[in-house]
Each structure stands twice: as C-alpha cells, then as structure tokens.
Amino acid sequence: MADAKLMEKLVSLCKRRGFIFPSSEIYGGLGGFWDYGPLGVALKKNIKDAWWQDMVIDPPDGPDGRQVEMVGLDCTIIMNPNVWKASGHVGGFSDPMVDCRTEGCKSRIRADQIDQTPCPLKPSKCAGQFEKCDLTEPREFNLMFQTYVGALQDASAVAYLRPETAQGIFANFKNVLDTSRVKLPFGIAQVGKSFRNEINPRNFTFRSREFEQMEIEFFCDDASAMDWYRFWRDTRYNWYVRHGLKSDKLQLRDQTEDERAHYAQACADIEYLFPFSEEMQELEGVAHRGCYDLGKHQEHSGKDLTYFDDDRWQADAAQYKGDKDAAKKAKENPPYRFLPTVIEPSAGADRATLAFLCEAYCEDQAPDDKGNMQTRVLMKFHPRLAPIKAAVFPLMSKGEMPEMAGRLYRQLKHRFNVAYDDKGAIGRRYRRQDEIGTPYCVTIDGDSLEQGTVTIRDRDTLEQVRVQADDVAAWLDERVR
Ligand code: GAP
Numbered sequence: 001m002a003d004a005k006l007m008e009k010l011v012s013l014c015k016r017r018g019f020i021f022p023s024s025e026i027y028g029g030l031g032g033f034w035d036y037g038p039l040g041v042a043l044k045k046n047i048k049d050a051w052w053q054d055m056v057i058d059p060p061d062g063p064d065g066r067q068v069e070m071v072g073l074d075c076t077i078i079m080n081p082n083v084w085k086a087s088g089h090v091g092g093f094s095d096p097m098v099d100c101r102t103e104g105c106k107s108r109i110r111a112d113q114i115d116q117t118p119c120p121l122k123p124s125k126c127a128g129q130f131e132k133c134d135l136t137e138p139r140e141f142n143l144m145f146q147t148y149v150g151a152l153q154d155a156s157a158v159a160y161l162r163p164e165t166a167q168g169i170f171a172n173f174k175n176v177l178d179t180s181r182v183k184l185p186f187g188i189a190q191v192g193k194s195f196r197n198e199i200n201p202r203n204f205t206f207r208s209r210e211f212e213q214m215e216i217e218f219f220c221d222d223a224s225a226m227d228w229y230r231f232w233r234d235t236r237y238n239w240y241v242r243h244g245l246k247s248d249k250l251q252l253r254d255q256t257e258d259e260r261a262h263y264a265q266a267c268a269d270i271e272y273l274f275p276f277s278e279e280m281q282e283l284e285g286v287a288h289r290g291c292y293d294l295g296k297h298q299e300h301s302g303k304d305l306t307y308f309d310d311d312r313w314q315a316d317a318a319q320y321k322g323d324k325d326a327a328k329k330a331k332e333n334p335p336y337r338f339l340p341t342v343i344e345p346s347a348g349a350d351r352a353t354l355a356f357l358c359e360a361y362c363e364d365q366a367p368d369d370k371g372n373m374q375t376r377v378l379m380k381f382h383p384r385l386a387p388i389k390a391a392v393f394p395l396m397s398k399g400e401m402p403e404m405a406g407r408l409y410r411q412l413k414h415r416f417n418v419a420y421d422d423k424g425a426i427g428r429r430y431r432r433q434d435e436i437g438t439p440y441c442v443t444i445d446g447d448s449l450e451q452g453t454v455t456i457r458d459r460d461t462l463e464q465v466r467v468q469a470d471d472v473a474a475w476l477d478e479r480v481r
Contacts, residue, residue: 002275002276002277002278003275003276004275004276006275006358006361007203007204007274007275007276007358009361009377010204010275010357010358010361011204013361013377013379013435014040014204014357017037017039017435017436018037018038018039018040019036019037019039019040019043019357020034020035020036020037020040020204020205021034021035021036021037022034022035023035031201031209032198032201032207032208032209032210033208033209033210034204034205034208034350038387039387039388039436040353040387042387042388042417043353043356043357043381043385043386043387044212044349044350044353046384046385046386046387047243047349047352047353047356047385048191048212048214048349050243050384050385051191051214051239051347051349051352052072052189052191052214054239055070055189055214055216055235055239055345056070056071056072056187056189057070059187059235060235062185062228062231063224063227063228063230063231064224064227068185068186068187069182069183069185069186069187070186070187070188070189070216071176071180071182071186071187071188071189072188072189072190073168073169073172073176073188073189073190074190074192075162075165075168075169075171075172075190075192076168077161077162077192077193077195078147078149078159078160078161078162079159079160079162079167079168079171080159081158081159081160082300082301083167083168083171083297084144084160084163084167085300086296086297086299086300086301087167087170087293087296087297088296089144089160089163089167090142090144090160093142093143093144093163094140094141094142094143095110095111095112095140095141095143095199096110096111096112096138096139096140096141097109097110097111097138097139097140097141097199098111098114098127098135098136098137098138098139099135099136099139100120100127100133100134100135100136101134101135101136102121102132102133102134104121105119105120105121105132105133107120107127108141108199109127109135109199109200110199110200111138113200114126114127114128114135115128117200119133121133141199142197143163143196143197143198143199144160144161144163144195144196144197145160145161145195145196145197145209146158146159146160147159147160147161161194161195162193162194162195163194163195163196164194164213164215164346165190165191165192165194165213165215166190166213166215166217166293166344166346167293168190169188169190169215169217170217170293170294170297171297172188173188173217173219173294173297173305174303174304174305176188177307183311184219184220184221184307184309184340185218185219185220185221185224185228186218186219187216187217187218187219188216188217188219189214189215189216190213190214190215191212191213191214191215191349192212192213193210193211193212193213194210194211194212194213195209195210195211196209196211197209203274203276203277204276204354205350205351205353205354206274206276206281206351206354208350211348211349211350211351212348212349212350213346213347213348213349214347214348214349214352215344215345215346215347216232216344216345216346217293217342217343217344218232218342218343218344218345219307219340219341219342220340220341220343221309221335221338221340221341222290222291222338222341225265225288225290225341225343226265226266226288228343229265229266229286229288229343232286232343232345233252233268233286233345234252235345236270236284236286236345236347237250237252237270240270240272240283240284240352240355243356243382243384243385244356244359244360244380244381244382244385245272245355245356245359246359249272249273249359250270250271250272250273250283251270251271251280252268252269252270252271253268253269253270253271253280254266254267254268255267255268255269260287261287261289261292263289263290263292264287264288264289264290264292265288265290266287266288267285267286267287267288268285268286268287269282269283269284269285269286270282270283270284270285270286271283272355272358274354274355274358275358282351283347283348283351283352283355284345284346284347284348284351284352285344285345285346286343286344286345286346287343287344287346288341288342288343289341289342289343289344290341290342291338291339291340291341291342292342293342294339294340294342295339298339305339306337306338306339307337307338307339307340308331308336308337309335309336309337309338312335312336313331313336316330316336356381356382356385357379359380360379360380360381360437361377361379362377362378362379362380363375363376363377363378364376364378366462367427368427369425369426369427369428376431376434377431377434377435378434378435378437378459378460379434379435379436379437380437380459380460381437381439383439383440383479383480384480384481386437386438386439386480387417387436387437387438388417388418388419388433388436388437388438389416389417389418389438389439389440389476389480390412390416390418390419390438390439390440390441390442390456390472390476390480391418391419391420391421391429391433391438391440391441391442392405392408392409392412392418392419392420392421392442392443392444393405393420393421393422393426393429393441393442393443393444394406394422394443394444395426395443395444395445395446397422397423400449401444401445401448401449402422404444404448404449404469405420405422405444406420408442408444408454408469408472411473412472412473412476415473415476415477416473416476416480419433419438421433426443429441430457433459434459437459438459439458439459439460439479439480440456440457440458440459440476440479441456441457441459442454442455442456442457442472443455443456443457444469447466448469452468452469452470453466453467453468453469454466454467454468454469454472455467456472456475
C-alpha cells in the first residue's frame, strides 16, 4: 500500500535534519535536481563505499569458486558523441511524450503516464480527462542533455552529458585489457554522475535528472555467462538484504522476454516497495547483454575490441605445430579470439539511498527524561551505512565530564564519523541522534570519572552496556564496519 503520509514525513525529516534539499532552493529550486546536506552526503558516501568495498575490493567468490577479479574506472561525463551514436542513445534513448496545446497549460507529459499525471490546470483530474485538455499525439523525446564543446555552438560541436556510466567502461575495455593484465572473467566498475532529461521527474529523488550510478560491466565467455548472470543477480539482491532492506519489501523479479531488450538473454530487476507507490519499483537491473555493446563499439570505432584467450591457446597450441597457416587462422577465431559476453549489474546510488532512508524511518514509544512514554522518531540505518556512527555525551556540561568526553570524542574521530553534544537534557540529546540514525550514544557519567567506564546505548533496543572508555573504539569497530 502506498503511504503518502510516511513519504511526507520522510521528505520533511530529510530537509529538517540536513539529508536532502531541493537544489538551488533559494531561487525556487529546479525540478528533478537535489542537493545532499551534511548527513545525506555521509549516508550516500557510506552506501557507495560499501558497494565499492563489497563488489570491487573484496567481492564474494564466483560460481567457479575463485576470487572474482574486479578493477575500477572513472570516465568523463562528456565523451565523444560517437559513443552515444554507437550505443544507440542518440537514435533511441527516448520516451514517448504528449504536449498539451491548451493556453495556460502547455505541459509535456510522458505518454505512458497520462493516467497517473494530474492535469496542471485541474489537479483533481488526470491529464486528458479535463474537458479543456488538448493533447497531441505521442512523439519521441530524447532524454539526453545536450551541450556544446568549444567556442562554436553549431552541430559540429554538439556533445551530451552521459545518461549512464556504462558506455565509458565499454569505450575503455581495450585500455583496461592492455594495461591491467586482467584475464577473463573480470569486471570493470564505475561510480559516477549520470544525467537524463526526464519528462516527469518525481517521487523525491527516485526519478531525478541528475543522479549517480554504481555500475559493473562483467566480461566473461559465453559458455559461463548464465552462471555469472545468476551470480551477480543473487549477489546484488543479497547485498541489499544484508544492509537492512527487509525482504518483504524487496523482490528479485526476472523480466519476461517481452520486457527485455532484443539482445538481452536474461534480465532481472531488484525492486523495492517505496512508500509513494502501490507497486514495487526498480532499484537495480542485472542484465545479460551478450556481446552487443562491444560489438557496436567495434563496428562504429573500427577498433578491434576482441579478447584473446592466451591460456587456452597455450594449452592447445601443440595441435597446430607444423601448420603455421592453420595456427594463424585458429588464433583469430573462437574459442581463442572473440568478443566477450557482458553481465551488467546497474544500480542507482540515489535510489539506493532513498530506499535505505524509507526503510530506516520508524516511530515507536520510548520514555522521556521524566519516564513518560513519548513518540520517538528514529532512523534504523544499518550501522555500516549510518552517517554518524556514535555520539559522545558528557552527562553534565560542566566539570570533569566534558573533559573526559572531549578526549574520547577526539580519539574516536580519528577512525569514525562521530558527534559530540553537551547541550540540553540527556533524553533530548538521545532523540536528536535517534532521528538521524546514530546507532550508538556513548555517555560519560559520574562512574566514568571514578572507574574509567562509559555507557553505550543502543538506538534500536535502548539497552545500555558499560564498557571501559579505552575499549570503545574496538567495541564500535566490531559493529560498524
Ligand atoms: N547501464 C544500464 C542502465 O543505465 P537503467 O535501468 O536505465 O540501466 C540503472 O539505470 C539504474 O540507475 C536504475 O536501476 C536506477 O537505480 C538508476 N536510475 C536510472 N534512471 C534514474 C533517474 N532518473 N533517477 C534516479 N536514478 C535513476
């Protein structure tokens, strides 16, 4: 069930506590563009870092039981426009849209979303249902942002802001192959901004015009491609579950043949039930893309993008001993030389951030300073993703407690993003941290001065444990990394 109220509360909390603001808000904002505030930037960075650590630095073992080989890349946002001709984005990256010709409206609406889009002149009705609506026939609208490179602003200078990070990886496939000593199967990963001139940006950051992607292009031979497809599909789904997206709101859905691109042999969407929608929505896609992309870039660039399987050749070379022509011919063809097959897990960093925010929002009843039960708002982030890992409080703001708390805070700050707060009643300080999802609050009290211990309060269970002040860093390390 859609929960508009929950979404409203979340958007308001994001603004109030500094997670997400409308971009250039002092000038009225700009539809589909969002800024991340101090806590939002920390949350999104933790998500991207966790993805990089778990997918690139230390991925799980592959279906062949071996360490998965991954390298990273960071390509430019503006590339040679021929990249986008080869990939099909110039010709085909479009949404069908209709215009309303009515004076005072002149809106542009996605043709497939007319029945979900309120009429700007009469929002109680959907577009096309108000008697004054005068809609055109659907026309294709390219989603790429155009710009010009250099001093001239004519057709020869047109370039595009990338609508996905993937093509930079394909365009650099040969560079990586020639410089990194990688061997099939291996993956190239990239995290970066993408831009799409979405016709109806909506649902907070879910459909934005500027967003970040976390993409992997995994190259393998065709025989093992389905095993790698299943590996990445399950690895990616489990990653979300492990970081706290409840499995009843998360689903892995295999696309039907009709839904898939003609070159895709399999495709699965990882979907999440966002509070703004009745239906599960795409969080990430995992696609078996065959050798379509490398094939297109090879065709358009005229450069050889094939892979030569030297290990296999060395194993078989003896067969061709004494027949140089047969050896030469064999080396230029499969199974020795071929275009690799690609498995692509493609995630949105902003969509993942939004899903983790939605999942974390929670209200419960907890006692205030006087023991009265009050409604408490808390963000139950997974400790690894939480923007602030711990807050350090001196129970009293005067005397020796702040001194000891300050020492502990500085010690922890070397290793974790921690906060210090000595303002107001302790209950209120806890609430402030609960609302931004800080998993642990460390309090220095009278016993701390005498025994060198502190209390650590758990955000979710409210349980408190006493720990030696010197052990707090190790205690936190075990729980937040
Ligand atoms: N290279 C494949 C590709 O780009 P996609 O399904 O168009 O596939 C991948 O995008 C992911 O990027 C989506 O699952 C979503 O998480 C994110 N994404 C796409 N468009 C977005 C938008 N307008 N706003 C926010 N995230 C978006």
